[in-house]
Amino acid sequence: MAAPMEETRGLFGQGVRAVLGSWAALQIAVEHGFGGAHGREKAEWMVGAVEQYFHSNAALEPDEVEDFLAEVLNNEFDTIIEDGSLAEVSQQLQSLFAHCQLGEGPALAEAIARLTHWQQEVGRAATQARPAEGSSSEEEEERPEEVPAAGSQAGPAPPWGTREVGAGTPPPSTLEQLGWSQDM
Template sequence: MELRSGTVVAPPTPAEQDAWFREGVRLCMGTWTALQLAVENEWGGPRSRERLKQLEGDVVNWFYRGKPPFYSDDLEPMLDDALVQGFNTEAEDGSILEVAELLVGVYTGCAQGNYNEVRRLQATAAKGRGALAQSSQLDLAEPLEPAEGVDGMEDAGPSEQHQERSGTSSAMSADGMEVEAPVDSRPPAEPLPKLSEEEVAEGWEMAPTRSRRRGASTRTS
């Protein structure tokens, strides 16, 4: 086949035409909202996805077994019956005729080696998947707000919180490792008064609240 520019290209092979046509049928079924809702909700039963694949094959065979030219009005009853019988769904929005017209256009183009309609459907499907993926990523990427404590102040870090709860403090061990040491939270004891040399010679001892002579009775300090 020679193009207007003078370039000679090989004619499309039957296998190539068949592959493009089947891809076009699959994409046409993907644009049919009523059908996709029935499949997703399993209105045709748990085998709804298998029924969808079967319907795609039936559409391909409808064209291959018929004789061109094909008309959407002839294909519409077949699609309507498949939707009702196979998926327990009725479509009264005119979508059945629209899908039939789209399928006829895809077949006509592929039969002539023109796959532009299929490429357009592929681009539309890719846009839909891209928008869905972007929406999902945005939903999962919500920024995390920093936690706040009393009066809007930021909470203490993990090490500070741990120290407050466990009563430990950080210290460095001899080998350079940071370890936790217990913190003595008791107030320091008041220094004990000193005994005079005479009291010591007499055998007096100091206690926190009183002085006591060894082997003697209590004496107030």
């Protein structure tokens, strides 16, 4: 059996994957090829890079995590995030890492399960809201593509870029139900 710290470290990796897999800005960058031909691989690499960043740096401040995420997205995906989602994603990652540092495996697993469940529900709603293939009207064809709201998240976790994004950010009460604390 794995030691408690190794177990929570593995759970933290799963949490990073779930958070980044639900981040609309990253998903849009991958889906639209902003990372080039290897965008999906870059998104996978980013999971490990974020995990390593947390384990290699003690007592990270929220702005440090935001700066790191912004730098990776700018360097690897030629994308600048200005929708406010950097702060939200940073806070989610820091909350997960705090559980990891405290050896709170069950709390970490529960937070990941809630996030994954919420992603699946949003993904189902987005799938049901999409019109069937070949059933578009002229009005739908003329309508411009909708851009997701700031900080929006949708769909299941990776494989990267295999789903549409566009569902709105959950209200703060939903974030609290997922176990994300607003005050870090």
